[in-house]
Amino acid sequence: MLTPGAQPGTPAPRHTLSWPVFDAFARGAQDERTVLALRAAHLSRRLLLLRALLDEAGDLGGAHDAWDLLVAAQRRAPASTTAVLSHPPTGVWLARTLRRLRGDLDGPAPLEVEAGHLHAVAAAAAVRAGLEFTARVPVRRGTAALPSLGLAHVTGARRWDTAEVRRTAAGLRVGQVAVPEDPARDAPGWWGLRVLRAESAGLRLEVPLDDVDPYRDFRRPLLPARLPADEVARWRSLLRETWDLLVREQPDTARALRPGLLSLVPLHGTTVSASASDAFGCTALPRPHDPAEFAETLLHEFQHSTLHALHDLVPLHRDDGAARFCAPWREDPRPLAGLLHGAFAFTAVADFWRVRANRPGPDPRRRCARLAFAHHRSRVAAALDALHGEPGLTAAGVRLVDGVRERTESWRDEAVPPDVLAVAGTITGEHRARWRLRHARPAAERTAELARAWLAAPAPHAPATRVPDHVNEVARLPAADEPWISLALALRHREHDDTVLERPELVRAVYLEVRARSGRAPDVRALAGWLADR
């Protein structure tokens, strides 16, 4: 048993991560030990926040009784109690309740209902520990959840209520609901938390498919959304195929992923997957269409999850929250943290497709994999360029970016057919041009100064263009975005000229200013070339 600072002169134990391990993490060489270390650090964070909750909540919702039960459970079965405390929704609940206590959040449930969820956490731990006990847990619209175990339907309850949980030698009851001996099974009035299992080459994966916990969503408490059995069967089958794929193609990453994947939350009506800093190891996602998509999503969210945990250990940035960066995967300006997270996540995605592209297989599949690899590699390169020299990164953040760059630079020599590379370049170039035209605004004074300089001594006309239609379209609609994007891409591909693509917003602004001042449109290609030197 450890007691930080209990003995004078004895330093409190710390979570340590050596720089070589940090560097390996940055370069993508994650292993099981590193992920377990990050998971442990996240658990410490959660335990310390639990202490904060006890300090701030007082006895709101009967917190002290709940804590006594949790203490008893831990003393009987520490590992089982850790499992409940590490359960991702427990982290979401804890952070949410602290935010509510601070007044940052509101919600439909009375605060004592949210604070009272500690009873449900304690009861789940006590069940897992094999204790006999009685507790009262919150009931939300007729449902009472036991985190990591399942959910009971309590009849006759008010909208916000409590139900008795009683564990005796005769079994476990929540209200009138008898919970089966194996709580993962369903029974009348009880929905067990179903666990998906897969095994490949001797490597086992077990992960709950959570459709019941009220705190499974990262933003707000939810009622259960029970998946029908055939839908669960599809998830199960997909996970098995996905696990086969990952173990076969990314064996080291698969080993590292196991301790870092603690729950899957099925989403409906969206194509977006998600993870959150409060819920290490949770991936929320719609059911993927195929194993490759599933694997890509798991790797992407795993990167986010571990990076969140790393940032808790050693701050990587001092993000002021200002959305000002061009992230190649988003149309809108992003804050520094988003850019850093995306670069790290898409690096793993690029590597996933790199490995796929190099495996033997049908040509169309390899071609798709090569395109995906080239596309994500290009995105990551652009993001790393944007992060270079960014003062908002801490020294550790700079070191992380260096590690990611080192990893991606080793891919420079990967063979990608020129036509595939051109398509990837077009996608990235189009995004860049569109983003800059929408969000980058040249200073008016600088634009006017350049226009005056051009009018005083314009550059000679450019040679005859191979893209006259695009030039004419810019002349017809000079203020619109699309003609400039088309011209920028056409010049790149037909004339190997990136002068518009580099700074389309500046070329457009000066073009418009010259036209307004002189009444005549300048030669756009000559202007772009002239601006490239300024």
Next chain:
Amino acid sequence: MNAVQSPAAAPVSDLVDVTGLDLAHLASADDETLLSAVRGLRAALGPAPVLTEAGTQDPGGVAADLEC
């Protein structure tokens, strides 16, 4: 070039490790190391969860509070 020059064995982090702590002690401990860690984490807890979302088929983009 790495911005941090550190001995290989130096720890990266300073987070106090309470994973082996008896929960009764966690609730009652009043040593400054632990209380300082609690205060630090409490202060660092932002007003809203930090989410990271990935999706390429959402034409409208996602809400402004999302990270990636």
